[in-house]
Amino acid sequence: MIRVLEQERTFHLVTAHTSMVLHAMPSGHLVSLYWGGRIEDDAFSRIAKDMKKASYLSGTDGIRDFRLEQYPVLYPSWGNPDLRKPAFQFSYEDGSQMTDLRFFGYRQYQGKKKLEGLPTVLHDNAECLELILKDSLTGVKVTLTFGVFEAWDAITQSVRVTNGNHGDIQIQRLMSGCFSFLDDQFDAISLNGAWARECHENRQKIRQGSFCVESLRGASGHGQNPFLALAEPGAEEDKGNVWAMNLVYSGSFEASVEVDMHQNTRFMMGIQSFSFSWGLKKGESFVSPEVVMIHSGEGLGAMSRSFHRLYRDCLLQGAYAGRTGRKRPILINNWEATYFDFDKKKLLELADEAVKLGMECFVLDDGWFGKRNSDENSLGDWTENREKLGGSLLELAEEIRRRGLSFGLWFEPEMVSPDSDLYRSHPEWAIQVPGRSPQLARNQLVLDISCKEVQDYIIESVDRILKTVPVSYVKWDMNRNITEWNSCFLQRDQQKELGHRYILGLYRILEELTGRYKDVLFEGCAGGGGRFDPGMLFYMPQIWTSDDTDAVERLDIQFGTSYVYPPVAMGCHVSACPNHMTERLTPLFTRGLVAMQGNLGYELDLTSLGEEEKKEIHRQTEFYKQIREIIWYGELYRLKKEGNERAFLYLSEDGSRGVVSFVQILAKANTVPKRLKLKGLDPKAFYRVERVGEDKSMVVHGSFLMNLGLDLDRPKGDFQGQQWLLSREEKPYACHTGE
Known part of the structure; x- marks a missing residue:
């Protein structure tokens, strides 16, 4: 809901539980008055009038005591009396860099529009508000578009810049979202890590100065995720603001927090400005990616559930999106089972075992094309290796389908090997600096998909396979970031546009292919979670969470990822032990329990397993088929996420069914296990509790489970897991003990 107070020139953006209040001052400067819990009162303009003044600040417009630097300017510019970091910066033909934006008008409408060439959070029930700002000297117009998703407690913001009548301009900085607080008591929470250690929670108190989370890699990156939160001191999983x-974007980004010398905080997010510029001629426009903004008054758990609902309902697209969409299959991926060393006989043996164990889709990973028996060649040559496959790819796919499995295939279309027919024919298609030797990562270079001809080649190469082979799942990988930032197809003054043009090219490719193959489940991957962001989720409703398949490592990776991204979007696999990265030995029960936090899959040699292991895997796949829709579409409650224990509860949308999982990482001598308290249940209802792996159950009151909790076993060994299934009972049973 959007309330427009015409006389006060105030705009009140209202969701189910939150309010955001924006105000145009008499000077025409837009300010952000409030963002937090929902407020019913609309008398906000006095907030700006009552702001106290500090000394030694520049004046504005010749008005006594009007010091712009003290105000929470909504979209601040460079060169004005506000000397803090700006949200944007333009450079004009005469060399000046000052822009003075003032409020010019607004527009309000129902329904969210798709951003041109960009992924967008969409729903017909969203309301939109455009606030139009204009520089009277240059004619530059900046439109801030806010989307209000009332039922989802979310607000989106994007920015459109239109060049007026002042000649060519260069956009040198353009944040998608900016909000200022008249306070500095916050902790910054980000998701950091590295390849195989993605999305670990990082929390630190902010102080005067700047704090920044950013990526210069051409992708959102393993090291930093395009997410940043401010939390009041003491805010935890279930309490606090x-x-x-x-950021709904898959390229280089930055998110920054600046605390000024008067205890005010400016919070911004957008395209990374160090490696970005964009030229605009007269009459041209540029649209930024959008940022999703969520406030929670009930801690990090409620924040996560708002993100999850929004992305499930309003971001994910295609046949596999939404509650009525197709079921995502339990996968067997051959990568960690065979790596490059396979033939048709081995693949079919894996498929035969997968069918017996309850799996639903066979995924052929790297090594099926060109001369690809290692990572040293053939990327870009998307032609089946018939000798290695023992025939055509179509024949292999049909044999697997006859066994009752659907067929999936791995691609890495954005890359090229120097040892490939493609590179020998088109060396200029690789991103490179003329005269300098290209640097390799994983023996490959990055294709310059800022160029339409290269985009078309990728579209045609993948299309040629998908239209002739019955592929129902595609794993789209990207195993290196961009270096040697230079394009053979861009002019000298356009080279800093390469990063954004690359991402626009990627989005065009994905728009084409996902549009042509609506029934194919596309899973994104970038060396694991190196491009786990909302931009990719718009096209690919599932993302491989990490190349690290060690269950203990995955606990924190998946916990951190769940801060923002819904479980239905997370690819999670059970792999062999000892784990190929950590050499850790983890019980198969625990490996399955952890992989059930998202979309369950397996990535190990099924033909080498013993009968007890096969029996346990079959139990896991059958159990997961019973609970997967709870995982995908239910509410996630993180029960324990610190110290030696991890626990989580998935509760169905109607609250009638739930799945509880617990892992104790290391066993300790002479300790007594504590009880596990649950969350989110109906305190007046009764629940049947079934311990997974045991043939007994009990009926317990919801208030008991939340206040006293479940009885935990004393762990016998490291990395031990426990799991329970909950179902709400219509009426209590006389006996609450085992049956």
């Missing part, structure tokens, strides 16, 4: 931003 949290303000979060998440």
Whole structure:
């Protein structure tokens, strides 16, 4: 809901539980008055009038005591009396860099529009508000578009810049979202890590100065995720105020927090400005990616559930999106089972075992094309290796389908091997600096998909396979970031546009292919979670969470990822032990329990397993088929996420069914296990509790489970897991003990 107070020139953006209040001052400067819990009162303009003044600040417009630097300017510019970091910066033909934006008008409408060439959070029930700002000297117009998703407690913001009548301009900085607080008591929470250690929670108190989370890699990156939250001191999983931003973008980004010398905080997020500029001629426009803004007054858990609902309902697209969409299959991926060393006989043996164990889709990973028996060649040559496959790819796919499995295939279309027919024919298609030797990562270079001809080649190469082979799942990988930032197809003054043009090219490719193959489940991957962001989720409703398949490592990776991204979007696999990265030995029960936090899959040699292991895997796949829709579409409650224990509860949308999982990482001598308290249940209802792996159950009151909790076993060994299934009972049973 959007309330427009015409006389006060105030705009009140209202969701189910939150309010955001924006105000145009008499000077025409837009300010952000409030963002937090929902307020019913609309008398906000006095907030700006009552702001106290500090000394030694520049004046504005010749008005006594009007010091712009003290105000929470909504979209601040460079060169004005506000000397803090700006949200944007333009450079004009005469060399000046000052822009003076003033409020010019607004427009309000129902329904969210798709951003040109960009992924967008969409729903017909969203309301939109455009606030139009204009520079009277240059004619530059900046339109701030806010989307209000009332039922989802979310607000989105994007920015359109239109060049007026002042000649060519260069956009040198353009944040998608900016909000200022008249306070500095916050902790910053980000998701950091590295390849195989993605999305670990990082929390630190902010102080005067700047704090920044950013990527210069051409992708959102393993090291930093395009998410940042501010939390009040003491805010935890289930209590306290949290303000979060998440950028719907897959390229280099930055998120920054600046605390000024008067205890005010400016929070911004957008395209990374160090490696970005964009030229605009007269009459041209540029649209930024949008940022999702969520406030929670009930801690990080409620924040996560708002993100999850929004992304499930309003971001994910295609046949596999939404509650009525197709079921995502339990996968067997051959990568960690065979790596490059396979033939048709081995693949079919894996498929035969997968069918017996309850799996639903066979995924052929790297090594099926060109001369690809290692990572040293053939990327870009998307032609089946018939000798290795023992025939055509179509024949292999049909044999697997006859066994009752659907067929999936791995691609890495954005890359090229120097040892490939493609590179020998078109060396200029690789991103490179003329005269300098290209640097390799994983023996490959990055294709310059800022160029339409290269985009078309990728579209045609993948299309040629998908239209002739019955592929129902595609794993789209990207195993290196961009170096040697230079394009053979861009002019000298356009080279800093390469990063954004690359991402626009990627989005065009994905728009084409996902549009042509609506029934194919596309899973994104970038060396694991190196491009786990809302931009990719718009096209690919599932993302491989990490190349690290060690269950203990995955606990924190998946916990951190769940801060923002819904479980239905997370690819999670059970792999062999000892784990190929950590050499850790983890019980198969625990490996399955952890992989059930998202979309369950397996990535190990099924033909080498013993009968007890096969029996346990079959139990896991059958159990997961019973609970997967709870995982995908239910509410996630993180029960324990610190110290030696991890626990989580998935509760169905109607609250009638739930799945509880617990892992104790290390066993300790002479300790007594504590009880596990649950969350989110109906305190007046009764629940049947079934311990997974045991043939007994009990009926317990919801208030008991939340206040006293479940009885935990004393762990016998490291990395031990326990799991329970909950179902709400219509009426209590006389006996609450085992049956």
